[in-house]
Amino acid sequence: MTRRLRLGMVGGGEGAFIGAVHRIAARLDDDFELVAGALSSDAARAKSSAEAIGLARSYADWREMAREEGARGTRADGIDAVAIVTPNHLHASVAHAFMDAGIHVICDKPLTVSLDEGRALARHARDANVVFALTHTYSGYPLVRHARELVAAGELGEVRVVQVEYAQDWLANPIEQGSADSRNRQASWRTDPALAGPAGCLGDIGTHAYQLAAFVSGMEPVAVAAEVHTFVPGRRIDDHVQAMLRYANGARGMLWASQVASGAENALRLRVYGTKAGLAFDQEEPNVLWLTPQGGEAQRLTRGRVTGAAASHATRVPPGHPEGYLEAFAQLYRDAAAQIRARDAGQPPPPASRLLTTVDDGVAGLRFIEAVLASSAADGAWRTLG
Structure with a gap:
């Protein structure tokens, strides 16, 4: 049986529409399990947001989360990937920290707030040998x-x-x-x-x-x-x-x-x-x-x-049973999971997953x-x- 990938989330606390969408999409095909999060920059709100969704591992700071959950952290059950659903100005710094920790990235769009930042992220993703998916939903x-x-x-x-x-x-x-x-x-x-x-x-x-x-x-x-x-x-x-x-x-x-x-x-x-x-x-x-x-x-x-x-x-689902936005979003998570498993096994990504939007699209x-x-x-x- 294939293990569910362990997912963390930065941002997406109470009142954040897109955080809930990411969480639904991530679990729709049973490829991911959300196990950790730094859901808000406000410590009290991060804690209450985690409690509201039953999330056991809540961090007050995403930097601590990257350190603890990464390959060099103290946890044997650290996350495989992180979903970044913060305001745009934080995308680059959060992504760099988690890539430094050897963690794959699934980031909301736009990629960053500047072209220079985006190009630096693309170089880092290649050097770190991680999957970097960008959630351009409609391509799903x-x-x-x-x-x-x-x-x-x-x-x-x-x-x-x-x-x-x-x-x-x-x-x-x-x-x-x-x-x-x-x-x-x-x-x-x-x-x-x-x-x-x-x-x-x-x-x-x-x-x-x-x-x-x-x-x-x-x-x-x-x-x-x-x-x-x-x-x-x-x-x-x-x-x-x-x-x-x-x-x-x-x-x-x-x-x-x-x-x-x-x-x-x-x-x-x-x-x-x-x-x-x-x-x-x-x-x-x-x-x-x-x-x-x-x-x-x-x-x-x-x-x-x-x-x-x-x-x-x-x-x-069969013809006549409508599929919509959440399923399209979930498709990106399904393709990201396939690419992450292949990358971690040292194999090329499955052909069907190669339509995933990436850091280069960003x-x-x-x-x-x-x-x-x-x-x-x-x-x-x-x-x-x-």
Whole structure:
């Protein structure tokens, strides 16, 4: 019987939405068991958060956790991997500490707050010989993976147009402002450049849109012309971004992301058009993918009925039984577990797990952020991705 991997968590205490999502995703396929955590920078809150989920090993400081749980620590049952679900400004320092301890990393996005930090993390992950997974959730959907297979197999022909958009409305009002008791805690740190970094909406959901487009199309743009904007008075960071994209093969694209789109819930949509066909995916309807041949009838492909290897690997239940966000998130943990077991055994990762988003995908996202901010500062002038 395969042993469950021991998981630790940094961040994700009481009131943190994404921490609970990580915990559900990690245990969905029985690959991980959460055994330790430094769930808050506040010692009392870390303790109460651990008690609320029945976590026995609670640390008041993540540095102590890395020392104690790592290969050179005092525990024989130390963690195999750590999930980092802190505000963005801590991702780099926490990841470095756990990689130094020989512990694999599963990190929330964006990877860090700067491209230099991201590149340093990528070098460290290679030197430490650890798995470094980045939780770009939407690449875990079976039909997103099938869409990638279709493009790679040439079913669309040569890609000409990539259109991606991600619209939300949860920051349409200044919910981060006001007294400590009245303001939204998530909004407070996500709109604080000291904690979130220089990119607000751009870093939070713009990177998701960018990664989805690159994952499916198999292409990254070589240049962008972009504008970031802040609509809500008093907000210190962008809440809206729009960018034109140029690709090396001559294709063109557009990316739009907004967190002030009133009425929008989690509207992440991708369209890719080639010389032979086009495809369309809507994250709010993740069990359907539309494929339309040039001059032909639209084909409605459904999860559980497509036969590609990538979609089959990411499918858990029979056709007609919807799978959604939590299952897509769990797919990243399933693939991370497969890669961790292979790495620890000195073996190559199983082919089915190789679609896991990695530290290198995080660096690509940071290159995009840097180019968009540079273009916006130059009034939308074209900037190459470094």
